[in-house]
Amino acid sequence: MNQPTTKSWQEVLAAFKKIWGYEDFRPPQGEIVSSLLAQKDALIIMPTGGGKSICFQLPALLQTGLTLVVSPLVALMENQVQELLQSHQKAALLHSELSSFQRRTTLQALERQQLRLLYLSPETLLSPPVWEKLCQPELQINGLILDEAHCLVQWGDTFRPAYRRLGAVRPALLKSKPPGTKISIAAFTATADPSAQKIIQTVLQLQQPEIFRLNPYRPNLHPSVRIAWTPRGRKQQLLKFIQNRPQQSGLVYVRTRRDSEDLAQWLAEMGYATASYHAGLGATERREVEASWLSGKILFVVCTCAFGMGINKSNVRWVAHFHAPHLLSEYVQEIGRAGRDGKPAEALTLVSEPTGWLDSGDKQRQEFFQEQMRSQQQIAQQLVKKLPKQGEVNTVTRQFPEGATALALLHSSGQLNWLDPFHYSIAQKAGNQPATQLNAAKQMHQYLTTKQCRWQFLLNAFGFDKEAANLRCGHCDNCRQ
Template identity: 70%
Template sequence: MNTKDSHSISWDRVKTEFQRIWGYKDFRPPQGEIIRSLLSRQDALVVMPTGGGKSICFQLPALLQTGLTLVVSPLIALMENQVQELREKHLPAALLHSQLPSQQRRQTLRLLEQNRLRLLYLSPETLLSSSVWSLIAHPRILVNGLILDEAHCLVQWGDTFRPAYRRLGMIRSTLLQLKPTQKKFAIAAFTATANPAAQQTIQTVLNLNNPQSFVVNPYRPNLNLNVKTVWTPRGRRSQLLKFIQTRKKQTGLVYVRTRKDSEKLADSLKQQGYQTSAYHAGLSGEERREIEQAWLKGSLKFVVCTSAFGMGINKANVRWVLHFQAPFLLSEYLQEVGRAGRDGKPAMALTLVSEPTGWLYPEDKQRREYLQENWRQQYQQANQLIKKLPKQGEIKEISDQFRNGAITLSLLHSSGQLTWQDPFHYVIHSSSVSFPDHNTKAIKQMTQYLKTNQCRWQFLLEAFGFNQAANSMRCGHCDNCLK
């Protein structure tokens, strides 16, 4: 799909292509404004609820323009879903990830070299791998845009788990230096959940240039939020069974926190005659695809899954989401409950929590403490390692030489004590990094939500910066409002 410069694209043409490719007559607000913004090469920060049609906002401008739009995405399952949908429509999109068969990888790299792709999906790590970067950085490859999909992952994972996220802010300036004929391109970040602090982090790390902000209130009047206290492991299982027994014909999701938990619970439910499957990031692409398809078609009514399930999987008639274990962060919670009731019909979200003191049933408390201790240890290890690192250097050498070297550089960058000169070279300004309390605060906030007596939607709106809407909010349909 070729076109001249983006400025010559008429709005009639945009709407015609939208209708031709996706079959919809018109955009839902603020889709149209976001598309205009990206077509005029303006940076954007987009926070729209799950199911709000975010992917169309960057896919359409990419398809209408000459050149390549890079879509940085956190999960292979998410990339596969979006690219498969685009390919079924015969659109020039591809993906690159570590599990790709070598023949498919070679074919994608060939298409990339020949400038025949409009959308290329890849993880931050793949984008910054030497083989892929050298190709994208070549002057003959026209890069038209950089999209960060599920941008909350930069905030949740960028410091310790996926340090490559912290280097994305240097991509644009480096590519423009290497491509003298290119003047500019837009960077846009898309997510369903980011509070004002997370929005600021995304903007800073990506070096967004005066971005247009599109932040949509996440309130869903059809989604009923509930939290139930359980007193024993047995009580937790019986509450789950009671809940799913009364919803046998409805589509739902059971969320757990780890791969092991998903397999253990799915096996237990199968033994009791329920048709279900465990879903997590450790499964092969083929296995994940099979489970997704069975769930989308309705032959599997529910899946026992980790947070890996749901991002980018579009199913409108999910009637319930049950958290067998509560997420650690409110942003994860809002993402996951948001999978229910996208069709606007009533939907139920239930979270099971072990009793608050932790005396009788300490499981949830122990899990939170373990996570916090893990973070603390990573900061301690980083502080020990900083003393050994050269003040200036190259990330590959540091990663090869020091275990957790990349994480240490990421933590230094996060605390403002390191600058990236390009996506690969750094300069350190300080020799220690203090443990920030924002991780602990975020976990505390989730605990407060689970224990609160106020309207649950009001709590969420306040937490995500919608103070004005929260002022007059009493949803009337969460467990606290109904008491």
Template identity: 70%
Template sequence: MQSIDAWENVKLAFQNIWGYSDFRPPQGEIVRALLKQQDALIVMPTGGGKSICFQLPALLQTGLTIVVSPLVALMENQVQELREKGLPAGMLHGELGKSDRAATLKAIESGKLRLLYLSPETLLSKPVWERISQPQVQINGLILDEAHCLVQWGETFRPAYRRLGAVRSALLKSKAEGSQIAIAAFTATADPVTQTTLERVLQLRSPQKFLINPYRPNLKLQVKTICTPRGRRKQLLKFIQSHPQKSGLVYVRTRKDSEELAEWLQKQGLSTAAYHAGLTPKVRRTLEGDWLHGKLQFVVCTCAFGMGINKPDVRWIAHFHPPLLLSEYVQEIGRAGRDGKVAEALMLVSEPTGWLDPEDKQRQQFFQSQELKQRQIAQQLSDRLPSQGNIEAVCRQFPQGEIALSLLHGTGQVQWQDPFHYILNRAAVTQKITQNLAVQRMNQYMTTKQCRWQFILESFGFSVEAKSLGKGCGYCDHC
């Protein structure tokens, strides 16, 4: 238990760095848990001030806190903000210049950094792993930011996520006796299944849980069924025009979609641009700045946009295509109305049969068939993989090796001894695949007649809060 004086110093540091007089619940409790080196699982709505909860403890301790982040844009935004305050934060990613990379690696060795942002792939790369494993490099904590990405992307798209649970024990082998490394997972959306997966994969030890429901009474939800691709564009245009000069975001699912739709909307006289991960870092930063400062009314973006970007006055979000998962949807609508004023979220969906506009159905079927194909390859490969070995050798021999090991880890057939060596147990009972259930939940949301906020709250395990809304929220198209 921290003394009152020590806690006053924590609050003073918070005030000096961020200018706030006190924490918002449950920020203070989370900061206390991390300062005590306790594992934690934090589910807080977008805009709830999650990053401060791990940045402050990191800055108050000697040693390094590693922040695993899924997107370069997200790392750059957070590190830039910290550096502008003169705080010792660094990042490593593939788009970094050689001299910046060398300077950051040197800063790790000399103990000059308090926060290091990187992706799971960079964390497990040889140059980084060698440096953080050095006995003199003190590691205080491993923070998983946007932790839902481990579940959404970890099996097929970003398999390195599945090896993060072996990081702590491997690092502690090279550290002084009695060293501790706390692990904390932060996300805005995690249903009970996702929470269980995070606990299991990250090997959290009796984690402190802070679960805040995503309900936002200022956010009005609407789902509109459209019958043709032309009708979809017209509905979107009508929605945007009903919010003249108001800041917003249009979400699409692919890079190609973002470019084609942005071009069409520009021809309608609207101030917009396409944003996706295929653009250069310089172009992405320019577009973010133009949107943040009102030079662009909105951007037509993939899920690569918005994580960690704080713009309080976003008045509307439009989903031109429905997201595959309800958790993605809640993440993306959460970027609107952070200032507490009324905001709207519209999702456009094809009529359920798919006869007149098969786009949504085809998109979902493609996603599911790709995933099924990868699972089949993984099962076939499991018979050919050595029963134990290292990931480097497997990847050299089998192009799909890393994804196969990741999928087999998801079904309980692979155990990681450390982040680079595995044991395969073919006789293990395979666990149920839950991604398809999550896809079904999204489909149910699109067609439900229930209050939409009640549906979301129930889906994320907040049944009591859903009941407290009584006959409905009064803020969605069903209420």
């Protein structure tokens, strides 16, 4: 049976100083650490660059037993684990790109209880060899951390359906552990509006969570939106923006892999040392691009949303969205990579003119996104007629290629319960269609076209109405006009 760790605050601060070299916490880091050491459930919303990872790494390292960190991207896990290993901490990671030797070594360390932190993706957590090890009664598990928890909301219905099964993990693990065992769950993210917070709490089945919310406002970050009248004009505007910022580090965000490669090539022809980055690249190529950018060998990367989560570079002076993201939460995540050193930074977004006559690109991207959401919903509703009322997820996915997505969508509309992380039961009634993504896309469009202070709009959108009242930041394009 695992009892909450009773460490004096002196010991906690001493460990904090020894591992990270800081004298004291920034609020609310200390309260979050206390809460996790007391093994309480928690939901933490802190801006990018606010020191979130320390809040769960420190409690994990101070306890005997294991803390699982569920993380969406390999790059994110590797960066955090590398830093921990450099300071000689007992951390490891498991993901699909590891060699079988590396996997075996980590699984052995897990079995011998030599780890304090294990990073893995939702898919790896629920893979049979890993799940089997985690369910061994003698393996002490203290907590489950969901890092970048907005991914559960953004991707859980369609792109990464395993996220929707995470709520069944704790009850299933507790069944295999000695009576009286406690496993706490904490979800960390930089962006979650009130509806996303509710989804995270419901899906993870958080029990009376302590909620820590820091507002995302950054006075040094200057957002602006500019109209690009033609595809050629869009490129010229971006080029001019980069030319006006010589020797400054930045990021250019695009929607697709192909856009990333085409634009990087064009900018290279214009004489810039840059690179394309997207999820289709191999692990080695991705690391090389990250390292070149972090070291300043290349000043900017042309990337999709696959780049940046958990990558820490404090002196990024600008982020340009060559294409606007579909969701406001993605946008806030991405602009939050600029100006982490507190010095002024620019966030530019280029959009087509509203009619879409001269450049229909933005309109087409938006329509394609909405069409995709609708068709996945329809597939799920058709599939529900063919699926057994109770079943096992792997059997369903072998039989129906869209099976995993359909189950996630049914769970999201309240038509399905997970009996454990692998078995489901479908309720008779048709649920309400989850409109989260489509509503969020509408909100993004409102942001791009608003005439009000952009920071005021963002604070309202993320539920910080009190802070938003009467705010005029004075440094976004709308305030400056």
